[in-house]
Amino acid sequence: MIKKNISIAIDGPSASGKSTIAKILAEKLNFIYIDTGAMYRAFTLGCINNGIDCTNEEECCKLIGKIMIGFNEKNHVTLNGIDVEKEIRGNKVADNVSYIASYKDIRLELVNQQRLLAQNNDVVMDGRDIGTYVLQDADVKFFQIADVEERAKRRYKENLEKGIETSYEECLENLKKRDYIDSHREFCPLRPAKDSIEINTTNLGINEVSDMLIALLKSKGIERR
Ligand code: CDP
Numbered sequence: 001m002i003k004k005n006i007s008i009a010i011d012g013p014s015a016s017g018k019s020t021i022a023k024i025l026a027e028k029l030n031f032i033y034i035d036t037g038a039m040y041r042a043f044t045l046g047c048i049n050n051g052i053d054c055t056n057e058e059e060c061c062k063l064i065g066k067i068m069i070g071f072n073e074k075n076h077v078t079l080n081g082i083d084v085e086k087e088i089r090g091n092k093v094a095d096n097v098s099y100i101a102s103y104k105d106i107r108l109e110l111v112n113q114q115r116l117l118a119q120n121n122d123v124v125m126d127g128r129d130i131g132t133y134v135l136q137d138a139d140v141k142f143f144q145i146a147d148v149e150e151r152a153k154r155r156y157k158e159n160l161e162k163g164i165e166t167s168y169e170e171c172l173e174n175l176k177k178r179d180y181i182d183s184h185r186e187f188c189p190l191r192p193a194k195d196s197i198e199i200n201t202t203n204l205g206i207n208e209v210s211d212m213l214i215a216l217l218k219s220k221g222i223e224r225r
Contacts, residue, residue, distance in 0.1 A: 006031070006122045006222060007137075009130035012144035013190060014178045015151040015158075015171075017201050017209065018126040021144065024210040026124040029217070029224050034117055036127035036134070038077035039110045040101040041088035042069045046079055047100060054096035061105045069110065090164060094174050098181035101128075107187060122225055128182055131193030140220060141196035142213065150202045151175055 008025065010018045019035055026033035044054060046067040052059045070078045076085035087093070100106055107129075114134050117123060127134065131141035146154075152172035159166045166174075182190040192198060197216065201209050217223070 005118065005120070006139050006225070007118045007135050008124045008217070008222070009135050009138040009141040009193070009196075010124065010126040010144055011128055011131050011141070011190070011192065011196065013146075013148075013151065013182070014175050015155040016144045016146045017154065017206070018144050020206055021209055021213065022124045022126040024206070025213060025217070028210075028214060029122070029124070029222070031122040031124050031225070032117070033075060034071075034114065034123050034125040035077065036110070036114055036125060036130065037097075038085070038088060039069050039113070040106075041093050041097050042077045042079045042084055043067065043106060043110065044093050044097045044100045045084055045088050048092060048096065049079075054099045057103050060100060061103055064105055064109050069113070086162075089159075089162060091166060091170070091174075094178075098178045102181060102185040102187070104187045128190040129188035131196050132191060133188045136193075139222065140217060141193045142199055143192035143196040144199045144201055144209075146200065146202045148172065148175055148179065 008031070010022050012018050023033050025031070046063055047054050047060050050063065054060060068080050072078050072083055076083045077088060078084065111134050114125065118125060118135055125135060131138055131143070149172065152168060152175055155171040155175065156166065156168045159171065199209060199213070
């Protein structure tokens with residue numbers, strides 16, 4: 001019997017811990033992890049590298065079809081075949097990515113790729129619109145949240161570990177700005193899918209969250225493949 005591919009959607013605001021949890025789930029279940037935020041970040045880097053003002057929708061959209069976004073064998077995001085996983089985490093990209101992600105034509109282009117990946121693999125996909133738009137038929141949808149101050153603390157710590165220079169205040173401001181743009185854009189704004197399960201991680205550690213989700217998935221018959 002042919003096994004149907006399984007997809008798990010994890011949405012939520014910036015730095016709510018989606019990617020950490022998604023990676024753990026993908027590893028435990030032997031699924032592929034797809035970081036859709038990294039794709040928007042790589043597109044943003046492409047605009048910056050081409051000297052384009054990211055608030056200029058028309059100019060940014062001209063790059064569709066001219067720059068190629070993908071993932072390599074390390075599951076790192078690539079821009080025109082070059083591994084840019086580290087570069088996309090910097091402040092310049094973080095400051096501009098939500099503009100790029102609000103442009104419909106760019107979203108449609110990247111969503112196409114995301115859907116293709118989910119057609120051909122068992123996936124854990126994280127983002128803002130996975131449960132509401134990209135994979136509306138996902139087998140399970142999580143909506144992961146945390147207080148903005150807690151998220152800023154996590155992002156600050158993460159940046160320190162990665163050698164990216166920021167202050168806690170800068171992280172907090174950036175998250176607030178992105179939360180606002182992401183949830184107020186016209187096309188595919190950040191919001192929970194009606195059938196999503198909300199997970200508040202403010203007071204929970206990584207293991208507590210991942211154990212909880214694994215147990216939830218198991219109760220729905222989703223286990224390692
Ligand atoms: O890692 P972090 O939570 O900071 O954000 P990310 O997942 O890397 O996403 C970066 C940005 O891309 C978000 O702030 C959104 O503007 C955008 N994004 C989106 O619009 N839709 C997605 N499916 C994923 C990301």
